[in-house]
Amino acid sequence: MFDNLSERLERSFKILKGEGKITEINVAETLKDVRRALLDADVNYKVAKTFTDTVKQKALGQNVLTAVKPSQLMVKIVHDELATLMGGETAELNLQGHPSVILMAGLNGAGKTTLSGKLALMLKTKKRKNPLLAACDIYRPAAIEQLKVLGEQIGIPVYSEPDNKDAVQIAQNAVKEAKAKGYDVVIVDTAGRLAVDEQMMQEIAAIKHGINPDETLFVVDAMTGQDAVNTAKEFNDRLDFDGVVLTKLDGDTRGGAALSIRTVVNKPIKFVGTGEKMEAIDQFHPSRMADRILGMGDIVSLVEKAQEQYDEEEARRLQKKIAKNQFDFNDFMSQIQQIKKMGNLKDLASMIPGVGKALKDVEIDDNAFKGIEAIIQSMTPRERTNPEILNTSRRQRIAKGSGTNIQEVNRLIKQFDQTRKMMKMVTGSKMGKMMANMPKIPGMPKMPKL
Incomplete structure (x- = not known):
């Protein structure tokens, strides 16, 4: 990025x-x-x-x-x-309606459907909302089915009328459904359209007029660069949208859209898509993005991501085990799973000041922990609980069972011992409990001293 x-x-x-x-x-x-x-x-x-x-x-x-x-x-x-x-202050969503209605608009291929699912999941998990997705793309083949699959994947219901070809009516009926069944947010996914297509632009304007949304978000692919800004201006002239969502910001983008769009349309960037996973959506913070552009990292966002996975009860249990030197490979595996939930590994590491530059030409695969997981899963329950019994013959069996070699098994056990010692040293602080128990990401260079 x-x-x-x-x-x-x-x-x-x-x-x-x-x-x-x-x-x-x-x-x-x-x-x-x-x-x-x-x-x-x-x-x-x-x-x-x-x-x-x-x-x-x-x-x-x-x-x-x-x-x-x-x-x-x-x-x-x-x-x-x-x-x-880029906007100065962080722009919040307006969720004052009962239900709140969010209308998604944008070009073909910008990623509106996937983004609608991501936004719904974020509102459900972080804002404790009860969202309903509305499938109002009546043109693209399988668009309704795609939203249903996403909805099933993230546990969020989807309102659709497959035989109805009136997008305005479907959107209005979705809002009625939400009121009747107690959903507090409706996210209306619409068809992609070109600003020069007058009929399609009239339709999106009619949908907006018909449901009077609390938020109209313009979804744009960040990789289209300056064209994204020009398109945003044309859509804004017709829709007067409330904010922008940049998708694919994790791709090989030059960043021009993020830096220009606020000035040209005078509307804030509210969210950015940062990966393929459904959790890969972040609220846009101008000051933090400036930090990252200038190589200063983004510790605040890293801490927030850690806090989202931080479980007080689990932390207390771990703290007791660490104090008694009983931290084992089951706990180690649990920490790996928490890190994986935080998002793209290279993106996470680049949030640490000074590390982004070090990682510029380093590829960190999201499957970087695969070998570690295979090794731990090849251990018997007794071996995971009692790492000290891992003698040479056991290590050779584990290497064979995990498809690795004895050197990789020895390296993991050494790393585990180092992690165990480090955790005991920092177990007193809350941040230490959240962050210090992170296993080293395979392929990542040594961290600079902060």
């Missing part, structure tokens, strides 16, 4: 390294490079120029403290302006 932009900006700031103060000349040179980096990331030209002009004005108006280097001050100014560019 934003890897190329991050690297280019880092190079730009090096121009100021070694400089004793900020001057018109060295600022102009730095910001010329910053502007190029933004344009290469597919940021709208006017947005990039206004951004660098604002940064220059603020940089030249600053007195550099002796304790702060010019390059550090420039990073701070650029960070604050990036956050402002």
